[in-house]
Amino acid sequence: MAEIEGWILYISYLLAFVEKWNLSRKLWENEFMIAIDFIYNSLSDLCDELREREHFFEGDAFVEPFAFYRVRITCLIALMSIYALWNLNKKL
Numbered sequence: 001m002a003e004i005e006g007w008i009l010y011i012s013y014l015l016a017f018v019e020k021w022n023l024s025r026k027l028w029e030n031e032f033m034i035a036i037d038f039i040y041n042s043l044s045d046l047c048d049e050l051r052e053r054e055h056f057f058e059g060d061a062f063v064e065p066f067a068f069y070r071v072r073i074t075c076l077i078a079l080m081s082i083y084a085l086w087n088l089n090k091k092l
Helices: 002-021 025-052 066-091
Strands: none
Touching: 002 025, 025 066
């Protein structure tokens, strides 16, 4: 998840820079698409990892606070929903 968050931060900074300096699309489109591809590939890897797991705790299940578990599951559901919608859109 951290890799995805990092690329999203990169895209937000890239778009802020583009807006501030009013850059033409041809100057930043390749970098933007590289970041988008990395996000998609990271989502695909995360989906594969989740399919292989039997549980979604990190570390010892008895030590991890339940509040962290709920937040992690909510983030994973959101990311997998984005990935599913992205795949549906690619098929259209």
